[in-house]
Amino acid sequence: MCLLELKSMTISTDAAMRLCETVRMLRHLAIHLPDPVCLSFLAQGDDPLPEQASPSVRATERAINAAFARIGVRAVQYLHGGEAQLSSFEFFISRKICQALDYRYDHFDDAEEAKAFGRLLKHFDFSGAVPEVETLHLTTRDNVSLSVHASIDRERPAIVLALPCGMPFDLCRDWFNALSERFFVVTWETRGLFGSCAAFDQVAVDTEAQVADLISVMNHYQLSTAHLMGICGGAVIALSAAAAHGNRVNSLSLWHGDYNLGDNDLRTAHQQNFEWLMEAAAYDRHEASDLQAMFLDQATLATTPEPIAHVVLYPYVNPELFYRYARLNDALNKTELASRLANITVPTLVVAGDADETTHIGGSRYIAASIDDAVLHVEQDGSHLAFFASTQYSKQTAFRFLEATLQPAVA
Template sequence: MTISTAAATRLCETVRMLRHLAIQLPDPICLSFLTQGDDCLAEQSSPSVRATERAVNTALARIGVRTVQYLHGGEDQLSSFEIFISKKICEALDFSYDRFDDVETVKEFGRLVRQFDFSGAVPDVEALHLITCDNVALSVRASANRQRPAIVLALPCGMPFDLCRDWFNALSERFFVVTWETRGLFGSCTTFDQLSVDTDAQVGDLINVMNHYELPDAHLMGICGGAVIALSAAAAHSSRVSSLSLWHGDYNLGDNNLRTAHQQNFEWLMETAAVDRNEASDLQALFLDQATLASIPESIAHVALYPYANEELFYRYARLNDALNKTELQSRLEQINVPTLVVAGDADETTHIGGSRHIAGAISDSTFHIVPNGSHLEFFESIQRSKQTAFRFLESNFEPATI
């Protein structure tokens, strides 16, 4: 059997999708080729399987994965990250591992891999590294049309841009959109212990991005933990903010009745792991268990797992999120004087609708919108409904460019 062009392309696309997670795992990454079905047992080694291993290694090498070890009959030994990567690769191959036996097929696949763009670059989206005032390299994205009204998108803390790429693209239909990935968690950063990680530093990153693109003011859109950054920026830099929208925000208002069980557990986890690297290492080990995957939607696991992939990344993630969780919000809310949309879902088990209701009530010029059956996952997976809510609010506050 030879591999079809569609399957070969699908394998490359899957490796590209997994790039953030795979490159952060300690060497060697252990993988298995799995059987199709609920049991997902590992295939035994054979000449065909070994040929498939070499093909997968070729693709993984393009994203910087150096060493891969294959376990045959040892799928139980894989970490949660490794079993997830194994499943996604096996799905791309249709669970068939006899596609690379032919020499010409291997050559053709090699040509495809050399030509394929594994970077995750998006057409018409600028990607750059911006050096901030305190010498932090931020990974920044910007849409194409700078003449349109501007939106600054504050991503969930620690999450890769890919999680919100569909939102970025949708907003770019009518607006000039810029965003950045969290300081210290993306790209090279050898001086993390010298970085400021508090909320004000993350607000500073938002302002640095605005300054780079010479935006005198913009609409700020904050998602989950990014909502705390956006509202803090609106409070501290009112002249730079034309309007504000806060989506499924993760707010700590000092009242556990306004926090879901997930928020309370996450707060404890971040606070404990932020103490030092030893604490972070002990807690990160818990995420190696394959049972972890049961609580993470598969559709976003390739990005949601990213900050848990290794001990150092998890420690940094905890430091940054712990700072957001400890941000005193009430005094900041009283300083916000721009039109504000606060959105929450009535089926969201990740962040509490009561926290969003309180935030909306504390901002003088605010609108509180409840998404029926809305949740975190629905926000990221099915943007059409929420996109219309966003556009209606934005159009009521400034005239967007004509499509």
């Protein structure tokens, strides 16, 4: 084999690996789309679109089909030159697949390349599981199955991480990993939105039920106490848990919390719009279906941050998920917080960003001022997106606070 052929095969092998990694990343979206999932091959810049009937394109279709079949998607249809007909979710998936392939559709032409890809598919783990994270399904007292994730070292001080309501674990995986450097970290994905839940209408969706999930996770791991960390809507869950179960809580940290304090001056336009959307969609499935149709428009992607779109779009991907997401978030939005704040007596850190257009810094200021001895930390140029993107910077704030609470009191 000449050097040029070897280099070409290496490039194609790299593309095959990127394809598998991308399909794994997109699994939350793809498996919840209605059949068939429609895709298009896109061109880069002014390059011409690939020839629909070419052997290269057909080989690429077969490779993509095989990768999607590994996550349970078996009906894929290709609309060559028809990207305008794709839903926002299908267009996003198409774009990520094409980026993974470097907008080239000749990686799977060679018979040896095809065989190598087959071997890769056989052994590639599309589940998203990693050795350093234990994942299990926990059945709660009210018979709800929760998807739970835990780090390995159970001898370390424990942190229970309340994720943003309805968001996949993958959104906060970097934060989970960062905290796991020094702590035993456990978290769970929102009830009714992950795993099997055929009887959603019989499932409690209120804040107290979500707090009970947090306690169920603690009980499963036999954690008599833990540090609580809540992100966005998860801040309401962590805050409510600290108020109701103070004897189980060592400290509380609230990050870019989405608080409804009955004052629109403490709510961004995004929060006000989201509150309306969740309340309307929670009314019934018909209303949710009508509203979810808005998110099929590709214009949705213009306001969705690219680095986290594969996870934040998840609860919008079909009408049933959207309805469940709305029910759960509407309950959080309607949670009366003021009376709970006086019941929080543990060390508390409240973090907000001075450039956050998602949640209002004023809400965090109010929360911090209403909890005895709470500390407010404002991140410069901080925002929701920065929180998820700059874990290495923000984790130092978390570590300083947590380790200060672990220091023995000075007599």
